[in-house]
Amino acid sequence: MRASELAALVGGTLHGSDRSIQGVAPAHTAGPDQLAFATRGTPGAAGVLLARETAPDRTVVVVDDPRLAFAVALQTLFPSVHPPGVQPGAFVHPSAALGAGVAVYPGAYVGPGCILGDRVVIHPNAVLYPGVIVGPDTVVHAGAVLGADGFAYAAGPQGPVKMPQLGGLRVGARVEVGTNTCVDRGALADTVLADDCKLDDLVLVGHNCQLERAVLLAGQVGLAGSTQVGAGVIIGGQAGTTEHTEVGAGARIAAGAGLHKPVPPGATVMGRPARPAGEARRMWALVRRLPDLWSELKALRRRVEALEASV
Amino acid sequence: MRASELAALVGGTLHGSDRSIQGVAPAHTAGPDQLAFATRGTPGAAGVLLARETAPDRTVVVVDDPRLAFAVALQTLFPSVHPPGVQPGAFVHPSAALGAGVAVYPGAYVGPGCILGDRVVIHPNAVLYPGVIVGPDTVVHAGAVLGADGFAYAAGPQGPVKMPQLGGLRVGARVEVGTNTCVDRGALADTVLADDCKLDDLVLVGHNCQLERAVLLAGQVGLAGSTQVGAGVIIGGQAGTTEHTEVGAGARIAAGAGLHKPVPPGATVMGRPARPAGEARRMWALVRRLPDLWSELKALRRRVEALEASV
């Protein structure tokens, strides 16, 4: 690809010579023919850089959103290729229905009645329990497990009695499920991951959770049963929810937060238990000032004692 | 199944017509022949509902414990069926001993010397390291790993020196192990999960932990080595313990709690570090009132200043 082609691809403006792009590298190590990424130090406000930033003959493509342009450029330069078909060592139940171009890697298991849309990729050793429905262009990474039973027991006289998990799991299009992530099927109704949701590694999504479009769950997030997450929500790593929590569209949940009540749309919350970010930061600052509070109190007591002695 | 048969099964009382049950659905969508579940809006205090709640001809089975009755009814209506035997693509070491009706799914691995009780189910890609003993009617979900080495190293001059993990892992009857959950073998003695323990997905049970009967561990719980958990304890999601923690029978541990000292039997604790629930709630309330505390202190200082000026 030439720099001019890149500029056309990402809707940017080319500055410098129209050189050929031979690869990609971090900005501080990129050679004269390698694509690099930078957001400053460019002639414009932001740019996707060609060649080392400090090179006198650098070639620059200036764009509005360099991160997005870089992603698009890399997808074009390094397309993801998966051999279509069921590879030896994979298990696909005869009753499963696979769309065009589906790739199932060795060791993966696709249970009875599963339906996989076009170009779905199932990486090695991922498991789809019976009846899971997966939309087109979705990627399930190695070791992920979709559609296992949710965690539900009734207290019985001889011990916990399992509540059969009879619902399904529907996963939308262009979803990405990280390695060893677990998404459980519903109890009666379905668990749902809408289009464009992205789940990092070791995430847990409990039964009957409903994730609307383009929700991002970072690593080790745990959503308890029936959590509802609005479109575009981003949840940081190791955060968790209690059952039936509602998270409004566009909310931002900080890493490690613990949610146990509704989060309004667009809110940013942090801490465990979670609070609005500003309030949480003020609380932490006040906790750090507790020694000052004691000092002030003692100083005031001394002044009161002095007054008492003088009256 | 007819409604009268259901009533007999769960020890309830039938009200309304003795209709046939054709399936199950959430209460708000159930049709006239579908079993639903409700705890209110019924003629009695609680009930398992047949047919839509608002239907004039509704059929109701009133029971003492509707959740338990619903679980029993669903288990009868939708029995869990697993084809007995070792399926192609599974690996079972010749020295392993399998009871009657054991089902081993494709991709599962059962190592040398393992002993599996009757009707044990090993889901796809679960792994049992050598010598793991599993009681009857236990279910191991996809990707779970039983009996791997615990995490133990001695500090040596050239780096950490592995402490060989020579103990075993004994799992009782009717245990359920969630997807991608990891239960490590013991260091010298055994790790033990007693009968009726239920572990959700992505749980970690370290070496030499001892779980008594009917312990419930929600998703992503982590028990450090040698944690002892009494019968009937329930631990919420993402909670964790430090090594050698003892949790008394019947205790309730809130989601996200961090335990580093003994929890008395029957206690409810929360927070990280964990405290008795009442104390933790009071502390959080007091932290939220820290701005008030500063205000009060400042107001008092102004009054002292006024007094000092007037004396």
Next chain:
Amino acid sequence: MRASELAALVGGTLHGSDRSIQGVAPAHTAGPDQLAFATRGTPGAAGVLLARETAPDRTVVVVDDPRLAFAVALQTLFPSVHPPGVQPGAFVHPSAALGAGVAVYPGAYVGPGCILGDRVVIHPNAVLYPGVIVGPDTVVHAGAVLGADGFAYAAGPQGPVKMPQLGGLRVGARVEVGTNTCVDRGALADTVLADDCKLDDLVLVGHNCQLERAVLLAGQVGLAGSTQVGAGVIIGGQAGTTEHTEVGAGARIAAGAGLHKPVPPGATVMGRPARPAGEARRMWALVRRLPDLWSELKALRRRVEALEASV
């Protein structure tokens, strides 16, 4: 092995008869021919015990570091044996390069271009994505996934746009990776685990993390992308970092801690957000004393009121 041989192996001093060692057991159950471990109750300050501690004819090997000596003794008495070669049911891509004595268990997947050093062990159902490099004597436990894509998306007008993950993953010598642990490949540069790192189960190491020598990560730790961890750092279970966090060599991170800024070398930190251990303990103590603070404030106010009345 005789007790005298053990003493020579671990550089210790033999006290008592030179008996033969027939096995190993916890100190409180060890029989007269079994190796046990104790750090007190021995003639010297510390020791590796032979035979039951209370036996009149006990045999004791006194050493400087009994835990290290015990690890060395157990490794000699119970060497870890793995059948070399690729077992049936494993998948190793033809372009992968395997050193001498490599053992690949059933269900494991080794992708194109992977390079495995001598004596590497890949346990059942572990997955190595393309191009992962693993040093000699490293052990990858069941279900672990090395080299999957990191979690990176650019916000696009139609939803998240995947940032292709083009870096690699380099794992050093004598590393141990726990069950179902996930270590992602780099975005452009490589993710690196240096020699002697030890990762427990269900750990997440994000893209471009750099772990120097002998880092220990306990269960369920989550390192966000580009975390840098110095040599010899120990991170407790369920702790986490935000992106680009730097942890200095030799630091100790308590279980459950949340790191979002640099940790100096050798520091001990705890809490979420993490603080130096002493400061965190003082803060928690002060929070517990909040009721006292309110009481003191009220008492002082009463004294001020009395003064105001008397002036």
